[in-house]
Amino acid sequence: MSERTSNQVDGFEPKIVAFLCNWCSYAGADAAGISRLELPPNILPVRVMCSGRVSIEMVLKALMAGADGVLVLGCHIGDCHYGSGNHRTVKRIPLLRRLMTYMGIEPDRLRLDWVSGAEAGRFAKITTEFVEAVRALGPLSLPLREGL
Amino acid sequence: MIEDIRALARELLEKGTVECVIGYEVGPTGRVRPAFVYEPADVERLIFDARCYHNLVTYLTRRNKPRKKGEEVPTTAVLVKPCDARSLQVLLNENQVQRDKVYIIGVACPGMQNADGTPELRCTRCDQRVPLIYDVLCGEPPEVPAVTDTYDDVERIEALPLEERLAYWLGELDRCIRCYACRQACPTCFCSVCEAERDDSLWVGIADRIPEKAFFHIIRAFHQAGRCAECNACEAVCPMGIPLSLINRKVAKDVAQMMAGYRAGESEEPTPLVTMLTGEEAIDEIH
Ligand code: SF4
Ligand code: SF4
Ligand code: FES
Numbered sequence: 001m002s003e004r005t006s007n008q009v010d011g012f013e014p015k016i017v018a019f020l021c022n023w024c025s026y027a028g029a030d031a032a033g034i035s036r037l038e039l040p041p042n043i044l045p046v047r048v049m050c051s052g053r054v055s056i057e058m059v060l061k062a063l064m065a066g067a068d069g070v071l072v073l074g075c076h077i078g079d080c081h082y083g084s085g086n087h088r089t090v091k092r093i094p095l096l097r098r099l100m101t102y103m104g105i106e107p108d109r110l111r112l113d114w115v116s117g118a119e120a121g122r123f124a125k126i127t128t129e130f131v132e133a134v135r136a137l138g139p140l141s142l143p144l145r146e147g148l
Numbered sequence: 149m150i151e152d153i154r155a156l157a158r159e160l161l162e163k164g165t166v167e168c169v170i171g172y173e174v175g176p177t178g179r180v181r182p183a184f185v186y187e188p189a190d191v192e193r194l195i196f197d198a199r200c201y202h203n204l205v206t207y208l209t210r211r212n213k214p215r216k217k218g219e220e221v222p223t224t225a226v227l228v229k230p231c232d233a234r235s236l237q238v239l240l241n242e243n244q245v246q247r248d249k250v251y252i253i254g255v256a257c258p259g260m261q262n263a264d265g266t267p268e269l270r271c272t273r274c275d276q277r278v279p280l281i282y283d284v285l286c287g288e289p290p291e292v293p294a295v296t297d298t299y300d301d302v303e304r305i306e307a308l309p310l311e312e313r314l315a316y317w318l319g320e321l322d323r324c325i326r327c328y329a330c331r332q333a334c335p336t337c338f339c340s341v342c343e344a345e346r347d348d349s350l351w352v353g354i355a356d357r358i359p360e361k362a363f364f365h366i367i368r369a370f371h372q373a374g375r376c377a378e379c380n381a382c383e384a385v386c387p388m389g390i391p392l393s394l395i396n397r398k399v400a401k402d403v404a405q406m407m408a409g410y411r412a413g414e415s416e417e418p419t420p421l422v423t424m425l426t427g428e429e430a431i432d433e434i435h
């Protein structure tokens with residue numbers, strides 16, 4: 001058996017919940033599919049109307065219910081369908097990343113980024129990068145999860 | 149100072165300017181507790197000293213509705229220290245309290261003390277001795293100590309390795325009995341139905357177990373982001389001695405760092421978490 005660090009588990013496939021905003025990132029994901037780009041199968045997409053809808057409750061629930069990482073994708077700043085929804089997301093998610101780190105969870109299990117409806121390639125790149133980043137971190141094992 | 153407060157309270161009640169004065173009194177066990185004075189004859193009950201740690205602003209949101217249908221919202225006078233005034237400012241910014249329905253009796257704050265006479269930790273970090281907002285100020289403003297809050301308590305936790313931090317918080321939060329005293333004592337935790345206390349909540353269950361307890365504490369602290377005035381009311385009432393201020397202060401520190409030095413209750417701007425970008429933020433790289 002090959003040597004491995006305690007974090008790496010053989011055959012570990014990260015489970016990723018991705019919140020995609022309806023107007024840009026979901027369309028971007030769709031475009032990636034239509035263009036037959038190679039996408040990691042680890043992503044569980046959840047369509048939300050705006051990245052501003054992604055409350056910390058949704059992120060925490062995903063992590064506690066078994067996700068190893070959470071990806072939040074929205075329209076680029078200035079392009080939000082609702083004007084300023086992503087202005088809130090861009091403050092909220094980094095703040096939650098800091099609080100997670102403070103509580104002892106790796107911040108890189110949560111990522112916020114922007115993908116427009118035309119950026120199929122960008123969607124494939126970000127999802128692949130994120131899956132690999134979480135794979136490197138290993139499974140999220142929280143005693144917090146017991147019984148959930 | 150207390151004579152000024154009593155005289156003012158008597159005048160306000162006699163003239164009918166306010167329906168009730170919320171202040172402090174000594175209870176039957178000798179401990180200081182909040183007092184609700186409705187009659188001019190009762191103003192002698194009022195006291196003010198270094199034991200008056202409670203944040204009375206908590207009671208204002210509950211009084212911000214008419215007694216009976218068709219009646220006006222009653223007017224209330226309330227005693228505020230500088231930290232209490234900051235949480236009152238937050239409530240005013242959020243339209244939870246009407247400015248013309250509250251008469252603010254500001255007190256020049258001597259700093260609060262623990263039962264053994266030592267100064268309360270939060271007061272050793274506080275650089276305000278006069279409330280930022282009041283209608284009348286009682287007492288002579290003491291000299292303002294030259295202190296800067298270094299957030300050394302938060303930094304001590306930040307310096308621990310990741311696994312130790314997780315172990316530390318799981319240990320602390322495991323003691324929580326979900327009595328919600330912290331939430332009740334907090335002036336800026338005013339939702340009529342708390343999402344942590346619903347049996348049909350979509351997000352957090354009501355069980356008294358570690359996952360739900362940790363979940364509750366993270367959302368509680370996050371809902372106070374840019375709103376917590378660091379009055380420490382939550383920690384003061386916790387029967388299990390959970391260091392809630394360590395979580396609140398971590399969030400406050402990050403909000404100040406990322407959102408151009410924003411501090412809750414020091415301006416009429418609402419928490420930056422609900423406003424648009426101004427271009428002055430120093431938000432971390434988003435990925
Ligand atoms: S969370 Fe605690 S410290 Fe902050 S305003 Fe509420 S009671 Fe005060
Ligand atoms: S007051 Fe203490 S024990 Fe009660 S819910 Fe808050 S943290 Fe938990
Ligand atoms: S609609 Fe896409 S981020 Fe708001």
